[in-house]
Amino acid sequence: MTEISLNIDGENVTAEEGTTILQACGGKSGDIPTLCYGDTITPKNACRLCMVEVEGSRTLVPACSRPVEPDMVVKTRSDRVDHARKMVLEFLGSSVDLSLTENVTEWNAEYGADPERYGDAAATVTQPVKVDNDLYVRDYSKCILCYQCVDACGEQWQNSFVIEIAGRGFESHVSTENDVALTDSACVYCGNCIQVCPTGALIPTSEYEMRAAGTWDEDAQETTNTICAFCGVGCGLTLHVQDNTIVKVTSPEDNAITHGNLCIKGRFGFTHVQDGRTIPPTADPEAHP
Numbered sequence: 547m548t549e550i551s552l553n554i555d556g557e558n559v560t561a562e563e564g565t566t567i568l569q570a571c572g573g574k575s576g577d578i579p580t581l582c583y584g585d586t587i588t589p590k591n592a593c594r595l596c597m598v599e600v601e602g603s604r605t606l607v608p609a610c611s612r613p614v615e616p617d618m619v620v621k622t623r624s625d626r627v628d629h630a631r632k633m634v635l636e637f638l639g640s641s642v643d644l645s646l647t648e649n650v651t652e653w654n655a656e657y658g659a660d661p662e663r664y665g666d667a668a669a670t671v672t673q674p675v676k677v678d679n680d681l682y683v684r685d686y687s688k689c690i691l692c693y694q695c696v697d698a699c700g701e702q703w704q705n706s707f708v709i710e711i712a713g714r715g716f717e718s719h720v721s722t723e724n725d726v727a728l729t730d731s732a733c734v735y736c737g738n739c740i741q742v743c744p745t746g747a748l749i750p751t752s753e754y755e756m757r758a759a760g761t762w763d764e765d766a767q768e769t770t771n772t773i774c775a776f777c778g779v780g781c782g783l784t785l786h787v788q789d790n791t792i793v794k795v796t797s798p799e800d801n802a803i804t805h806g807n808l809c810i811k812g813r814f815g816f817t818h819v820q821d822g823r824t825i826p827p828t829a830d831p832e833a834h835p
């Protein structure tokens with residue numbers, strides 16, 4: 547690959563041709579904040595939190611999708627960049643529930659964002675949580691319309707095309723085709739939409755019930771990587787275990803076979819390991835022998 551030289555925050559760096567500014571700055575683990583970016587989905591530039599300054603550009607540019615160019619000069623922090631990120635955090639934080647979104651509290655403090663200054667009237671109209679199946683829960687009061695679930699369900703991974711963004715403007719929302727109930731749609735319950743959701747708008751039922759009971763504790767959980775035994779494909783699984791009970795299954799995004807994606811069996815078919823027990827909200831395996 548061709549190596550490109552550019553300047554980022556006063557430092558000369560090199561990156562492979564085709565690399566985005568965000569990737570050149572360390573990706574999701576770098577210093578540029580992003581909400582809608584995922585390592586397995588083509589960026590949609592939806593949240594606008596990763597905007598940076600590029601010398602010669604009239605407007606700020608999205609770091610998640612802008613490829614690096616020879617001799618490009620990038621500023622990831624400036625008064626203009628910081629102000630833009632502050633406004634994005636305030637607009638999103640005042641309109642949707644970001645309580646389950648990683649790093650938002652730290653970003654609000656770093657950029658001086660205060661979503662509450664818009665008042666209660668700016669908040670999204672409360673939407674009832676959709677609990678219509680045994681596998682996952684939809685809470686669209688947390689949805690930032692990042693399109694990640696749409697793309698994971700569509701041509702980028704699952705090719706089921708069950709969901710899309712419907713409506714326009716303030717009426718935009720995630721919907722099934724013809725707005726039918728999820729249980730009447732073509733959903734195959736692979737849960738790949740859950741894997742990419744950055745805000746907790748889509749969440750496994752096991753995690754939802756434990757959070758409601760106040761027993762979900764990620765600090766007390768251990769993760770173990772293993773191979774799914776349901777078929778011969780060899781998908782990689784990550785088991786999330788709390789109190790000696792599997793509470794959730796994900797897949798590593800850097801796995802060469804799955805890239806974070808699974809089928810319904812791999813993601814949800816783990817109760818047989820626990821003698822058929824469902825995940826109790828108490829997370830106490832002795833309570834449900």
